[in-house]
Amino acid sequence: MSLPAITFSEDQAEAWDRIADLLRGAGVDLLEGTLTPDAGGKARMLAVLGKAGSGKTVLLAELSRALTEAGVETVSGDYEGKRRKDRRTLAILAPTNKAASVLRGRGVPATTIHRILYTPVYDPEYERIAEWLAGTGDRPVIEGLADIALDRAKAFYDQVKSVPGALAAAGLRGSDFIKGWKRREDPLDIGFVDESSMLDQRQFDDLGEIFPTLVLFGDPAQLAPVGQSGEMVFDRLPAKQRLELHRVHRQEADSPILDLAHALGDPALEFETFEEMVRDAARRDDRVIWAERVEAGMMARSPVLVWRNQTRIRLIQAFRAAYGAPPDELLPGEPLICDGIELPLKHRNKRNDLEARGLIKGAQVIYMGPGRKPGFSRLHVVGALDPNISAASIIKIELPDEEEPFIPYAARMGAAFLHGAAVTIHKAQGSQWENVQVFAPDLFVAARMGRTEAGVALWKRLAYVAITRAQTRLFWVVRNRLARPTEPLGTDDLPKGAAPLSLAPDEVL
Numbered sequence: 061m062s063l064p065a066i067t068f069s070e071d072q073a074e075a076w077d078r079i080a081d082l083l084r085g086a087g088v089d090l091l092e093g094t095l096t097p098d099a100g101g102k103a104r105m106l107a108v109l110g111k112a113g114s115g116k117t118v119l120l121a122e123l124s125r126a127l128t129e130a131g132v133e134t135v136s137g138d139y140e141g142k143r144r145k146d147r148r149t150l151a152i153l154a155p156t157n158k159a160a161s162v163l164r165g166r167g168v169p170a171t172t173i174h175r176i177l178y179t180p181v182y183d184p185e186y187e188r189i190a191e192w193l194a195g196t197g198d199r200p201v202i203e204g205l206a207d208i209a210l211d212r213a214k215a216f217y218d219q220v221k222s223v224p225g226a227l228a229a230a231g232l233r234g235s236d237f238i239k240g241w242k243r244r245e246d247p248l249d250i251g252f253v254d255e256s257s258m259l260d261q262r263q264f265d266d267l268g269e270i271f272p273t274l275v276l277f278g279d280p281a282q283l284a285p286v287g288q289s290g291e292m293v294f295d296r297l298p299a300k301q302r303l304e305l306h307r308v309h310r311q312e313a314d315s316p317i318l319d320l321a322h323a324l325g326d327p328a329l330e331f332e333t334f335e336e337m338v339r340d341a342a343r344r345d346d347r348v349i350w351a352e353r354v355e356a357g358m359m360a361r362s363p364v365l366v367w368r369n370q371t372r373i374r375l376i377q378a379f380r381a382a383y384g385a386p387p388d389e390l391l392p393g394e395p396l397i398c399d400g401i402e403l404p405l406k407h408r409n410k411r412n413d414l415e416a417r418g419l420i421k422g423a424q425v426i427y428m429g430p431g432r433k434p435g436f437s438r439l440h441v442v443g444a445l446d447p448n449i450s451a452a453s454i455i456k457i458e459l460p461d462e463e464e465p466f467i468p469y470a471a472r473m474g475a476a477f478l479h480g481a482a483v484t485i486h487k488a489q490g491s492q493w494e495n496v497q498v499f500a501p502d503l504f505v506a507a508r509m510g511r512t513e514a515g516v517a518l519w520k521r522l523a524y525v526a527i528t529r530a531q532t533r534l535f536w537v538v539r540n541r542l543a544r545p546t547e548p549l550g551t552d553d554l555p556k557g558a559a560p561l562s563l564a565p566d567e568v569l
Contacts, residue, residue: 110305159490161443186237241412362493435471
């Protein structure tokens with residue numbers, strides 16, 4: 061088997077060969093670079109498992125490049141051209157926008173699972189622009205749309221392969237060219253799913269219906285989805301369908317953060333001993349910081365990671381007080397977390413529209429200011445290809461010792477949000493930030509309670525997930541204190557992206 065130019069470890073090479081064999085059975089020969097139609101038959105599935113630093117993302121990226129070189133087209137949730145019998149496709153998926161953006165930052169064209177499950181219905185006139193951008197049609201002439209607008213769309217698409225983003229760059233609103241969303245009926249082809257430890261059973265079943273060839277990439281040391289009794293979807297696969305990566309590649313860069321994460325695999329390790337390891341690491345390396353207080357300035361863009369909900373609420377209130385936020389409104393720049401879509405089932409199309417724009421449960425959002433209509437907010441969806449939108453919003457700010465949250469902004473129906481200056485470690489899965497603050501007193505409480513998950517001490521699983529969210533620096537916060545910010549809250553630091561995509565007034569009630 062011919063491998064890519066990079067040097068694979070033995071376990072990566074074995075995984076490559078197994079996946080190549082799987083793809084060959086589906087009609088894609090990576091060695092010969094040839095494609096044949098999928099003959100159908102039994103579904104094909106493998107899971108590639110390994111802890112942080114074991115090379116899962118490198119393997120996924122190299123496989124996606126090899127498939128592209130063989131002539132397999134990568135599809136996204138933005139736009140899909142006309143189906144052809146000889147066409148072979150690949151979709152690279154992640155459970156959240158933030159997780160997808162981590163892959164895109166490494167050169168992998170990923171999208172979210174939701175954007176594959178639901179496909180946009182384009183206005184026929186503007187679909188001609190999409191076909192031209194995708195290289196399957198001639199440059200169109202659209203009444204009311206100047207050549208310079210088409211040039212802007214093409215320039216955007218050449219940089220970011222997003223049809224909605226390109227059309228927004230041309231000055232169009234989402235409601236101009238997307239007329240609705242429909243559940244995907246036809247199956248796709250090959251699917252790669254990153255962060256598959258986050259999948260619940262329903263998502264797993266949906267993916268199995270859509271992709272006859274499916275490869276999952278996941279970390280078995282992370283936390284299982286809530287309600288699945290500590291079990292992840294790949295745990296149910298037969299042993300012959302699970303591949304284990306054991307070598308920790310990023311240790312070659314001498315990462316103290318990964319050293320700490322992998323130390324948690326010692327069954328005899330106690331919390332107090334682990335904290336001493338953190339303190340020692342902080343003395344040796346400035347990528348680990350023994351912090352006496354939480355930094356409010358950092359909370360605006362990377363939330364403090366906590367275990368207990370009461371800790372989360374109190375830290376959020378401290379953050380807002382530190383910035384002088386009024387009790388009855390939000391400041392531009394305050395972080396939010398999407399808590400779902402509050403729409404009845406009869407508004408399924410409207411729900412799909414909001415979710416397709418990135419407002420899925422758990423999405424990280426920055427509040428940009430009030431919208432032009434009552435109950436609407438201008439929002440920046442972190443990690444989305446087209447991040448700036450305006451949508452009907454129900455924003456809830458929870459208060460300590462209060463059952464009911466305070467609601468500064470509320471449409472009758474729309475996207476619901478909680479404050480995002482602090483989040484639970486469960487909700488942080490799939491995300492990464494340059495700098496991460498972990499609230500250690502919460503993990504100490506988890507250790508004292510002696511709880512376990514799937515046979516592993518819960519505090520160790522929590523610590524592992526929290527630590528591996530840090531890309532560059534880990535702040536291990538040991539006291540319940542808050543350092544005040546040195547700069548006012550704002551939005552100037554956010555990527556500008558395309559013009560905001562506004563939902564038409566009749567799209568959300």
